[in-house]
Amino acid sequence: MEIGLIVLATMLAALLGWILRQSFNTQPWVAEVTPDADHQAPFNAGPKLVALTTLLAVITSFFALILSAYSLRMDLGDWVPLTEPQLLWVNTGALVLASATLQWTRNKAMRRDASSLVPGLLLTGLLTVGFLVGQLIAWQQLTATGHYLTSNPSAAFFYLLTGLHGLHILGGLYVWARATTKAMGGDNDAVRQSVELCTIYWHFLLLVWLVLFGLMIST
Amino acid sequence: MGYVAIADRDHEIEHHDPQTFISKYVWSQDHKVIAIQYGCTAIFVGLIALCLSAMMRLQLGFPDSFSFINPENYYQFVTMHGMIMVIYLLTALFLGGFGNYLIPLMVGSRDMVFPYLNMLSYWVYLLSVIILLISFFVPGGATGAGWTLYPPQAIMAGTPGTEWGIILMLASLGVFIVAFTMGGLNYITTVLQARCRGMTLMRMPLSVWGIFIATILGLLAFPALLVSAIMMLFDKTLHTSFFMPAISSAGMDPGYTGGSPILFQHLFWFFGHPEVYIVALPAFGIVSDLLSTHARKNIFGYRMMVWAIIAIGGLSFIVWAHHMYVSGMNPYFGFFFATTTLIIAVPTAIKVYNWVLTLWEGNIHLRVPMLFSIGFIFTFLHGGLTGLFLGNVTIDLPLSDTYFVVAHFHMVMGVSPILVVFGAIYHWWPKITGKMYNETLGKWHFWMTFLGTYAIYLPMHYLGFQGVPRRYFAMGNTDFLPASAQDLNAAITVSALFVAAAQILFFVNVIWSLKKGPKADPNPWDATSLEWQTPDTPPKHGNWGHDLPTCHRWAYDYSVPGYADDFIPQNVPPDIAPVGRDHEEDH
Numbered sequence: 001m002e003i004g005l006i007v008l009a010t011m012l013a014a015l016l017g018w019i020l021r022q023s024f025n026t027q028p029w030v031a032e033v034t035p036d037a038d039h040q041a042p043f044n045a046g047p048k049l050v051a052l053t054t055l056l057a058v059i060t061s062f063f064a065l066i067l068s069a070y071s072l073r074m075d076l077g078d079w080v081p082l083t084e085p086q087l088l089w090v091n092t093g094a095l096v097l098a099s100a101t102l103q104w105t106r107n108k109a110m111r112r113d114a115s116s117l118v119p120g121l122l123l124t125g126l127l128t129v130g131f132l133v134g135q136l137i138a139w140q141q142l143t144a145t146g147h148y149l150t151s152n153p154s155a156a157f158f159y160l161l162t163g164l165h166g167l168h169i170l171g172g173l174y175v176w177a178r179a180t181t182k183a184m185g186g187d188n189d190a191v192r193q194s195v196e197l198c199t200i201y202w203h204f205l206l207l208v209w210l211v212l213f214g215l216m217i218s219t
Numbered sequence: 220m221g222y223v224a225i226a227d228r229d230h231e232i233e234h235h236d237p238q239t240f241i242s243k244y245v246w247s248q249d250h251k252v253i254a255i256q257y258g259c260t261a262i263f264v265g266l267i268a269l270c271l272s273a274m275m276r277l278q279l280g281f282p283d284s285f286s287f288i289n290p291e292n293y294y295q296f297v298t299m300h301g302m303i304m305v306i307y308l309l310t311a312l313f314l315g316g317f318g319n320y321l322i323p324l325m326v327g328s329r330d331m332v333f334p335y336l337n338m339l340s341y342w343v344y345l346l347s348v349i350i351l352l353i354s355f356f357v358p359g360g361a362t363g364a365g366w367t368l369y370p371p372q373a374i375m376a377g378t379p380g381t382e383w384g385i386i387l388m389l390a391s392l393g394v395f396i397v398a399f400t401m402g403g404l405n406y407i408t409t410v411l412q413a414r415c416r417g418m419t420l421m422r423m424p425l426s427v428w429g430i431f432i433a434t435i436l437g438l439l440a441f442p443a444l445l446v447s448a449i450m451m452l453f454d455k456t457l458h459t460s461f462f463m464p465a466i467s468s469a470g471m472d473p474g475y476t477g478g479s480p481i482l483f484q485h486l487f488w489f490f491g492h493p494e495v496y497i498v499a500l501p502a503f504g505i506v507s508d509l510l511s512t513h514a515r516k517n518i519f520g521y522r523m524m525v526w527a528i529i530a531i532g533g534l535s536f537i538v539w540a541h542h543m544y545v546s547g548m549n550p551y552f553g554f555f556f557a558t559t560t561l562i563i564a565v566p567t568a569i570k571v572y573n574w575v576l577t578l579w580e581g582n583i584h585l586r587v588p589m590l591f592s593i594g595f596i597f598t599f600l601h602g603g604l605t606g607l608f609l610g611n612v613t614i615d616l617p618l619s620d621t622y623f624v625v626a627h628f629h630m631v632m633g634v635s636p637i638l639v640v641f642g643a644i645y646h647w648w649p650k651i652t653g654k655m656y657n658e659t660l661g662k663w664h665f666w667m668t669f670l671g672t673y674a675i676y677l678p679m680h681y682l683g684f685q686g687v688p689r690r691y692f693a694m695g696n697t698d699f700l701p702a703s704a705q706d707l708n709a710a711i712t713v714s715a716l717f718v719a720a721a722q723i724l725f726f727v728n729v730i731w732s733l734k735k736g737p738k739a740d741p742n743p744w745d746a747t748s749l750e751w752q753t754p755d756t757p758p759k760h761g762n763w764g765h766d767l768p769t770c771h772r773w774a775y776d777y778s779v780p781g782y783a784d785d786f787i788p789q790n791v792p793p794d795i796a797p798v799g800r801d802h803e804e805d806h
Contacts, residue, residue, distance in 0.1 A: 034417030
């Protein structure tokens with residue numbers, strides 16, 4: 001449980017530190033006239049970014065706890081290390097490229113360069129779908145070599161982790177599909193924030209995948 | 220100091236005019252309607268769980284007198300009672316119900332930041348409830364694994380409901396967590412982003428603080444339950460061995476190898492302990508506001524109350540293994556978790572002291588919400604003190620499987636939050652419905668519930684000391700117990716039925732109030748927080764009419780010296796001339 005604990009403690013510490021800074025030198029019992037003009041918002045980000053950040057914290061907690069379970073289960077006697085298919089390296093490359101493409105698209109979109117929006121989004125989608133297809137092929141390769149879900153906990157965790165990560169990617173692709181549809185309709189202003197949020201989500205899932213992949217090939 | 224622009228967009232008012240009955244009350248995106256939907260659904264399943272507990276008590280008080288209770292469905296009653304009460308009633312009611320209703324009104328927002336997501340959250344929650352209830356009617360019935368669903372017995376033949384019940388249970392939990400996450404994202408974002416001008420974090424009423432921190436706990440802790448539910452579903456349906464050890468079942472080998480049931484316990488309690496505070500923190504917050512309002516005094520030590528909520532929230536993540544002392548853990552582990560557990564007593568005790576000090580020399584109005592709040596201090600203190608016993612490994616070991624534990628957690632996590640739920644419903648009822656309830660009926664409801672629950676749970680402590688085991692369908696060959704233990708059990712059952720019947724008063728009151736109740740004053744308690752300052756009662760969609768409120772002060776300006784009224788609402792600027800006599804000289 002150490003992994004889960006450390007990750008959660010870090011997130012909680014950051015959050016509680018922020019709240020304490022907000023609350024430490026205040027005198028809540030003092031009434032003041034509140035001026036009409038707006039002060040600086042606590043985050044300039046806007047609600048969608050706050051919600052996304054919160055969601056990423058939830059997903060982080062989710063994967064950290066599975067990894068805790070992974071490390072606890074690994075220490076029990078019947079664990080046989082799994083040899084992961086080499087294809088995973090190719091898949092990882094596709095996901096890295098998808099993330100990079102999306103970042104490039106985002107940068108262009110921020111500079112109001114509408115022409116590269118749709119191609120960038122489509123390329124990102126293609127690479128991401130490629131990653132998912134690659135993961136499915138990796139599953140096939142594993143079953144072909146006799147590693148089923150029930151053959152060993154290491155294999156079970158492989159299917160579980162890749163599957164759950166894939167589901168999160170699918171969720172991202174849903175938002176991506178909506179943004180792409182809008183972008184193809186020419187509604188570039190509405191798409192800008194979607195692209196920005198997608199970029200964060202893609203980078204995050206890439207990071208999650210790198211951690212999962214690193215852990216699985218090293219054990 | 221942070222104020223946020225989005226709450227100021229007055230043009231949003233135009234979006235807030237749903238026309239038809241369906242869009243207004245069924246597929247509603249109004250946080251108040253969603254809150255009522257959440258609340259009614261939660262109370263509905265809570266009543267089912269109440270009936271289940273009555274049936275358990277019938278068996279325990281009068282063994283083998285009822286032909287419709289056999290060992291299998293006794294365990295199903297135990298399991299479903301626990302799971303429904305903890306998750307589908309209390310979590311949903313405090314966060315989905317009160318969280319939804321109070322957050323936007325108390326922080327001065329028109330609605331949740333994502334109304335559509337909020338609506339989705341309710342309907343997904345309803346789906347999880349439906350899946351849960353279906354499990355009563357599938358072959359084999361609901362799961363009887365105990366609310367903790369420990370493997371291997373949760374999915375092995377011999378436990379009731381291992382055919383379909385456990386699968387539906389786990390699926391329902393998964394769906395519930397999705398619903399909770401959608402709601403939780405809304406609560407967090409609304410608190411952080413949609414507060415009205417002047418509503419700094421440290422001017423928020425403690426109810427919002429409690430709900431806010433509880434939501435954070437929920438968002439970080441429910442994934443642990445989701446992980447364990449997914450992995451157990453794999454073990455059950457696909458025969459993996461995450462949790463299932465090599466085991467033989469009725470002479471057969473079900474094909475599991477080397478999994479770890481303890482791993483499940485770690486994951487489950489990593490969720491399970493924060494869950495206690497997911498329920499308790501909103502109750503703490505709400506009770507603080509109720510006490511302050513009805514004692515006409517500012518809450519004692521506001522900042523300390525906020526920090527105590529935060530500290531309890533943080534600590535709740537490092538005490539989970541105190542639920543596992545009997546699992547045979549390393550004694551050093553037990554020492555660590557006993558220490559952290561006892562440390563939680565410090566911020567909790569600060570809160571209790573501050574509640575009592577809020578009452579000190581207050582102008583106490585013993586209205587119904589106040590009665591429930593003061594009742595809560597008693598029951599929570601009581602349950603908290605027995606928690607100090609059970610937090611110690613050496614005391615927990617002999618008591619862990621006895622009725623002492625049942626008494627402890629029902630006192631601290633059953634009775635206490637439910638008293639706050641009732642107090643809160645009575646307190647905000649005039650705002651929610653625009654009608655007053657019957658004060659006399661409410662007082663009868665309080666006294667019967669409060670004294671009745673004491674009559675249930677106080678004797679259980681003695682039964683626990685005697686060694687009466689919990690979870691048992693029948694006591695069997697227990698010569699070490701005096702015969703009077705059974706008499707006490709019968710008395711507890713009678714009290715339990717009495718308390719269950721007393722809840723009828725509440726529903727009578729609800730129906731009476733809705734039909735014949737007098738019209739409520741917009742602010743019947745002379746309260747300061749923003750939800751009482753709405754232009755309409757009950758508030759209309761959009762809450763604030765044309766202009767959003769501006770907040771100038773905290774929510775606890777009660778009995779401020781020099782003012783004629785004994786309360787100053789949060790949206791009253793400080794430069795209003797003090798009304799009354801030559802006040803300066805008085806102080």
